[in-house]
Amino acid sequence: MTSFLQALIDATSAGAVYALAALGIGLVFGVLRLANFAYGEIITASAYTLIIVWPINPVLAVLGAAVVGVAVALLMNYAVFSWLRSQSAATLLIASFGLSILLQRIYEGIFGANVLSASVASGLSTSVNLGGVRLNLLSVVTIVLAAVLLVGVQLFLTRTSIGLQVQAASADFRIARLLGVRSGLVIAVTFAISGFIAAAVAFVLTVQSGTVGPSFGVQPTLFGLIGAVIGGLRNLRGAVVGGFVVGVALSLLTSWLPPEINPFRTAFVYLLVIAVLVLRPNGLFSAGAGKVRT
Amino acid sequence: MPEYPTMPESPENAATSSARPEPILDVQNLTVAYGGVTAVAGVTFHVGPGELVGIIGPNGAGKSSTLLALAGAVRGKADRLTFEGTSLLGRKPEQIARSGFALVPEGHHIFGALSVSDNLRLGEVARHGKGRGKEGLAATREWVLELFPILREFLGRPAGLLSGGQQQQLAIARALLSEPRLLVLDEPSLGLSPTAIDTVFEAIAAVQRAGTAVLLVEQRAQQTVAAAARTHVLGEGRITMTLGPADATDAELLAKAYLGS
Ligand SMILES: Nc1ncnc2c1ncn2[C@@H]1O[C@H](COP(=O)(O)OP(=O)(O)OP(=O)(O)O)[C@@H](O)[C@H]1O
Ligand SMILES: [Mg+2]
Numbered sequence: 286m287t288s289f290l291q292a293l294i295d296a297t298s299a300g301a302v303y304a305l306a307a308l309g310i311g312l313v314f315g316v317l318r319l320a321n322f323a324y325g326e327i328i329t330a331s332a333y334t335l336i337i338v339w340p341i342n343p344v345l346a347v348l349g350a351a352v353v354g355v356a357v358a359l360l361m362n363y364a365v366f367s368w369l370r371s372q373s374a375a376t377l378l379i380a381s382f383g384l385s386i387l388l389q390r391i392y393e394g395i396f397g398a399n400v401l402s403a404s405v406a407s408g409l410s411t412s413v414n415l416g417g418v419r420l421n422l423l424s425v426v427t428i429v430l431a432a433v434l435l436v437g438v439q440l441f442l443t444r445t446s447i448g449l450q451v452q453a454a455s456a457d458f459r460i461a462r463l464l465g466v467r468s469g470l471v472i473a474v475t476f477a478i479s480g481f482i483a484a485a486v487a488f489v490l491t492v493q494s495g496t497v498g499p500s501f502g503v504q505p506t507l508f509g510l511i512g513a514v515i516g517g518l519r520n521l522r523g524a525v526v527g528g529f530v531v532g533v534a535l536s537l538l539t540s541w542l543p544p545e546i547n548p549f550r551t552a553f554v555y556l557l558v559i560a561v562l563v564l565r566p567n568g569l570f571s572a573g574a575g576k577v578r579t
Numbered sequence: 580m581p582e583y584p585t586m587p588e589s590p591e592n593a594a595t596s597s598a599r600p601e602p603i604l605d606v607q608n609l610t611v612a613y614g615g616v617t618a619v620a621g622v623t624f625h626v627g628p629g630e631l632v633g634i635i636g637p638n639g640a641g642k643s644s645t646l647l648a649l650a651g652a653v654r655g656k657a658d659r660l661t662f663e664g665t666s667l668l669g670r671k672p673e674q675i676a677r678s679g680f681a682l683v684p685e686g687h688h689i690f691g692a693l694s695v696s697d698n699l700r701l702g703e704v705a706r707h708g709k710g711r712g713k714e715g716l717a718a719t720r721e722w723v724l725e726l727f728p729i730l731r732e733f734l735g736r737p738a739g740l741l742s743g744g745q746q747q748q749l750a751i752a753r754a755l756l757s758e759p760r761l762l763v764l765d766e767p768s769l770g771l772s773p774t775a776i777d778t779v780f781e782a783i784a785a786v787q788r789a790g791t792a793v794l795l796v797e798q799r800a801q802q803t804v805a806a807a808a809r810t811h812v813l814g815e816g817r818i819t820m821t822l823g824p825a826d827a828t829d830a831e832l833l834a835k836a837y838l839g840s
Contacts (some may be wrong), residue, residue, distance in 0.1 A: 379581045411716075446703075447705065448706060449693075449697055449700055449701060450701070452688055452690070452693060452695070452697075453701050456692060456693070457688060457690070459652065459672075460684065460688045461701075462652075462671070462676070463652060463672050463673075463676055463682055464670040464676055464701050464702060464704055464705055464753070464754075464757070465649060465673050465677045465704045465705025465706075465757065466673055466678035466701075467673050467703055468671070468673060474839050475633060480826070492615075
């Protein structure tokens with residue numbers, strides 16, 4: 286029973302990480318129809334900041350990771366994607382692929398191909414005793430962090446004028462602009478929020494692993510994207526749920542699969558993706574492709 | 580009823596512009612082409628302050644293309660294209676919307692997943708930075724909801740659940756919340772029941788009485804010609820005829836306007 290509860294909390298926490306990644310990706314997809322593969326490199330930039338700065342000053346490391354996440358996201362927007370706004374979703378996707386690989390090579394050039402290590406917030410890696418159940422503190426912190434961010438984004442989207450404008454732009458960019466919604470501002474705000482969320486993902490993952498390499502952000506982005514596709518990229522709530530489901534499935538497969546087939550657990554996740562897309566073929570490019578955004 | 584800022588009617592102004600006041604919208608030789616296909620082939624007209632001007636014409640005549648070019652949503656070329664003396668050419672749709680020009684596009688396009696009240700709040704986006712305070716906004720909201728009482732009942736409801744006529748009312752109300760000096764409507768009666776059409780035309784008349792200029796594109800020729808100071812007939816991208824209110828009763832002329840003379 287205890288171990289079941291622990292597995293459940295761990296699965297929820299894994300789900301929370303990918304739900305956040307799916308949220309960051311889904312927000313940008315909403316306004317730009319961009320499935321941003323380079324989202325992982327925002328996570329990686331924040332992770333490098335955490336690993337390098339933490340030994341010097343933990344508070345500075347956390348603030349720095351957030352600032353770097355937002356800055357890299359905005360830089361991507363202004364340096365690359367703002368030039369491609371009127372292009373098709375396929376063009377944007379390929380551009381984000383290229384950008385992802387380019388940034389990984391840049392990280393490799395600066396920090397080397399090997400991983401950097403530092404123990405970040407090692408206090409969180411301990412277990413706490415909650416009413417006789419031993420729980421991983423990091424799992425609990427991850428769930429709380431994700432809940433706060435999800436509620437925060439929800440409040441932003443529904444309670445603020447600019448959040449409402451993001452919703453309008455996601456639904457129909459052309460009509461939103463006819464109502465005076467500033468396209469550049471809305472896109473920049475969306476990128477900034479997605480960068481902040483990437484920093485949160487980086488925090489959880491660096492505490493978990495204590496290492497960062499050039500391709501650090503690839504895996505969470507892939508799973509976040511898969512989750513978002515399963516849930517429906519056009520529908521932010523669905524994307525978040527999809528990310529959560531992928532995380533939970535991965536985590537449960539890890540704890541329950543017999544050790545000899547455990548290495549194939551990601552294959553099961555892909556099987557799940559295929560099954561979902563066959564049953565609900567509302568795939569990546571079915572809607573919004575070729576919409577004019579400029 | 581909010582007082583919209585209108586052109587100052589100082590004596591000097593009247594003297595320099597003689598009989599005809601400076602138009603709020605001045606369109607000279609507007610052309611719009613999609614790739615190689617010309618949709619609008621040199622259209623010239625104007626809208627005076629507080630005036631209601633109509634454009635009618637058959638499907639594909641270039642009515643929507645004209646309006647979209649004015650609003651900056653498609654690229655047009657023109658010898659002159661000014662709104663309140665400022666050129667609209669090369670400006671972004673959001674800039675034009677924020678300058679007091681409101682377009683209700685064909686097919687209304689409300690945000691179906693958002694509530695009626697959120698749709699109306701989005702209408703206020705273009706009003707921002709206008710300097711008119713909270714009191715002005717409250718008065719405008721009240722006026723708009725009096726114009727379309729049905730919306731007040733459904734404020735919390737998803738806009739997608741409204742009927743077609745109600746959605747059209749919402750789209751016009753949303754545009755009015757930006758406190759425009761020129762309201763541009765693209766076939767607001769499209770697909771509506773006769774009663775819903777009457778509601779829309781009554782609202783348009785009320786907007787004009789409040790001092791807002793209106794440019795109305797319609798298929799309902801008779802009603803439009805009767806209401807507008809001038810109605811231009813568009814055919815194959817050109818103005819083929821201009822009618823006055825007196826022509827509204829001339830069924831033969833209206834029929835000829837559509838068939839092309
Ligand atoms: N986005 C577009 N791309 C290519 N051609 C277009 C586009 N929009 C309109 N056209 C063409 O331009 C011409 C004028 O179209 P427009 O929509 O302006 O006509 P309209 O007078 O508004 O017609 P309706 O009464 O059917 O709304 C038509 O021949 C149409 O096929
Ligand atoms: Mg049309």
